[in-house]
């Protein structure tokens with residue numbers, strides 16, 4: 571199949587790419603009253619043999635690597651490990667569906683050992699420390715890492731900072747976590 575890809579021809583959804591006398595709509599393209607338009611953002615790829623015009627997505631799936639900062643929500647919380655559904659990679663939204671693992675034993679030790687570092691549903695910022703065996707190992711040890719938003723276990727209202735701890739203004743519940751230094755700030759900075 572003969573393809574021509576013109577790097578200059580970047581299109582946004584709805585952009586006109588050709589007329590239907592010239593080309594048929596291929597992948598991610600549609601015919602709107604004789605004008606072939608793009609269905610998604612990408613680059614224009616013309617298939618000269620099939621007389622098709624296609625749009626190829628330029629969105630590349632970024633895989634978290636060591637040193638990256640990720641932000642997401644705790645979807646499984648156990649006593650020694652928690653799973654973080656990664657929603658942001660280095661501050662940019664990702665829908666790739668990566669899940670990282672926080673080994674909570676690594677976050678303990680020394681004085682001030684926490685009973686609870688993270689809880690189910692917490693929004694957490696973490697750093698990728700290893701990707702061995704295709705597992706994304708995360709750490710929340712540094713000051714800017716940890717829980718950045720959390721709901722009261724009692725009544726479900728957002729917790730607020732009060733004297734270095736998180737408190738619920740609704741029911742008075744005080745909770746312990748490994749907080750990031752910007753916990754409770756709005757809007758959340760992923």
Ligand SMILES: [Zn+2]
Nearest residue numbers: 722725738741
């Ligand atoms: Zn509460």
